[in-house]
Amino acid sequence: AWAGAAEAARVVALAACLTFLHGDPFSLFVALGRARWNTWVAVANLAVPLAALAVLRPTTPAGAALAWATQGVLVTPVLAAVVLRTLGRSPAWLLRQAVPGLLAGAVMVAVVLGVQAAMAEAPVLPRLVAAIGTGALAFAGTAWLALG
Numbered sequence: 001a002w003a004g005a006a007e008a009a010r011v012v013a014l015a016a017c018l019t020f021l022h023g024d025p026f027s028l029f030v031a032l033g034r035a036r037w038n039t040w041v042a043v044a045n046l047a048v049p050l051a052a053l054a055v056l057r058p059t060t061p062a063g064a065a066l067a068w069a070t071q072g073v074l075v076t077p078v079l080a081a082v083v084l085r086t087l088g089r090s091p092a093w094l095l096r097q098a099v100p101g102l103l104a105g106a107v108m109v110a111v112v113l114g115v116q117a118a119m120a121e122a123p124v125l126p127r128l129v130a131a132i133g134t135g136a137l138a139f140a141g142t143a144w145l146a147l148g
Contacts, residue, residue, distance in 0.1 A: 008065035015069030018076040025083050032086065044075045100146035104139045111138035 029037040052067040084094060112135040119127040
């Protein structure tokens with residue numbers, strides 16, 4: 001019964017990963033005296049998915065999620081470029097800053113998939129608890145090591 005919601009959650013989760021590229025620009029813009037930029041970002045984050053809804057006219061949860069995800073796919077790269085330009089930094093600098101989080105996320109995914117495979121025959125609740133617990137430990141441990 002939840003299959004449609006699961007597919008929608010996958011679409012949204014993948015698009016949300018992109019927002020990691022720009023972090024929290026709102027505080028940055030305020031600190032730099034460019035708080036008005038936050039209005040433009042908010043307008044874009046609302047207008048883009050609404051336009052996608054109007055154009056795509058989704059009929060499934062996954063389609064609605066895809067329309068919502070257009071914000072992350074279309075606005076995020078532009079916002080990341082604006083933030084990097086404002087800071088005077090390069091995409092390579094951003095990648096170096098993101099490596100600990102990316103590494104921790106990759107290790108967490110591998111651990112969770114391994115737990116899910118090892119417990120494939122187990123009831124759903126224990127499998128979920130085990131995946132959450134081991135995933136959290138894997139992420140936290142890897143991030144702690146990677147961050148020094």
